[in-house]
Amino acid sequence: MKNPYKPYPVTIKNIRTETEDKSLKTFTFEFDSPGDEKAFDFNCGQFGMLSIQGVGEIPIGIASSPTEKPLVKFTVFKTGKVTGHLHNMKEGEVMGLRGPMGNGFPMDELEGKNILIVGGGFAFTTLRSTIEMMLQPENRSRFKNIDVVYGARTPGMLLYREELEAWEKRDDINVHITVDGTDDPDWAYHTGFVPAITEKCAPRADADSVAIVCGPPIMIKFTRPVLKELGYADEAILMSLENRMKCGIGMCGRCNIGRELVCHDGPVFTLAELNKTPGEF
Numbered sequence: 001m002k003n004p005y006k007p008y009p010v011t012i013k014n015i016r017t018e019t020e021d022k023s024l025k026t027f028t029f030e031f032d033s034p035g036d037e038k039a040f041d042f043n044c045g046q047f048g049m050l051s052i053q054g055v056g057e058i059p060i061g062i063a064s065s066p067t068e069k070p071l072v073k074f075t076v077f078k079t080g081k082v083t084g085h086l087h088n089m090k091e092g093e094v095m096g097l098r099g100p101m102g103n104g105f106p107m108d109e110l111e112g113k114n115i116l117i118v119g120g121g122f123a124f125t126t127l128r129s130t131i132e133m134m135l136q137p138e139n140r141s142r143f144k145n146i147d148v149v150y151g152a153r154t155p156g157m158l159l160y161r162e163e164l165e166a167w168e169k170r171d172d173i174n175v176h177i178t179v180d181g182t183d184d185p186d187w188a189y190h191t192g193f194v195p196a197i198t199e200k201c202a203p204r205a206d207a208d209s210v211a212i213v214c215g216p217p218i219m220i221k222f223t224r225p226v227l228k229e230l231g232y233a234d235e236a237i238l239m240s241l242e243n244r245m246k247c248g249i250g251m252c253g254r255c256n257i258g259r260e261l262v263c264h265d266g267p268v269f270t271l272a273e274l275n276k277t278p279g280e281f
Contacts, residue, residue: 004249007051007096008036010072015091018075020156024122025087026063026075029097037070040100044107044130045240045268048099049248050074052089056082059248061240061267062100063125065132067139072097075125075159101248102267105130105212105238113210114145116202116232118223120194120215124150124159126240127214131167140172147202151178151194151219155187176201195222198230205231214240224271234272241267241274 010029018024031037042048042062051057058080064073078087089095107130115134119127127150134143148167152158158177167175178190178197190197194215203209211232213223220239227237241262249264256262258277260269 002039004098007049007057007098008033008040009094010036010097011094012089012091013071015089018159018161020154023078024075024157024159025078026073026159027086028064028071028073029095030071031097032094034070040072040097042066042072042100043104044133045104045126046100046102047126047248047267048072048074048097048101050076050082050086051096051098052082052085053096055085057096057098058082059101061123061126061129063128065129065136067133067136075122075128077122098248102262103265105240105268107133110210111142113143113208114203114206115143115147116205116209116211117146117148117150118194118198118202118211118213118215118227119148119150120219121152121157122159123214123216123240123242127212128160128163130212131173132163135167135170135173144208145203146173147176148173149176149178149194149198149202151180151190151197153180155179155182155184174201193222194219195226198223199226202226202230205233205236210236210238212238212240234275235270237271238268239271239274241269 009032011032012027013030014028016026018026047059047061049057050060060074060076063075076083076086078084117127167173176197178192211227
């Protein structure tokens, strides 16, 4: 029986600085063992526990698509001891990875649906995974219309600029990019908060529509009534939550919201499910 607390050794193959303030970097890892790579069989929306010996361990959403295997990517916000140490590591160095963990997005249930993706800031990582998966030639026909609303504080804080540019050139996805504000006179996209741009650009829901939302709590708070106004039922709104996770496997109980454990029962919940919790999210 595999020890769930034992990490897989992984090597940093590439480091990409994402934002102009250098607070967000995407790390691409390669498993040191083919068997470990096979065992880390993840889905969009799941997360992993990145660990550095002698420093600590942190939960991070998986930014790469399952179609990008055998490599796996994580976009890490420099916020504390472990993330700060990771940001100073170099390509070729070895660290640990546990997982995959959590339930992820129910991609099979989303087949045949119109998909609206709403994301903001750093939380866009697992949404990148989902978009990349859906846009692959072998998968695109499984889904109907795909609309994406993605926002950041400034143009320099947008993640995945190359991917955003590539998605915009396609005719099978509608991408609506926005920033809270900018002094750039050449800014060619939206200016305004994500909920407002969602209200302006997102399609109205029909019986085959699902919304996937991931972002800061304040964005989620003001996006919920917009989605309701657009006709999205609570059962058709998927939300990926963040909470103070520690063990990642539902043993320590640190990340509970009511009786639900974000690491074990989530991090993906429908809004209908969250409406039954004590309102702690």
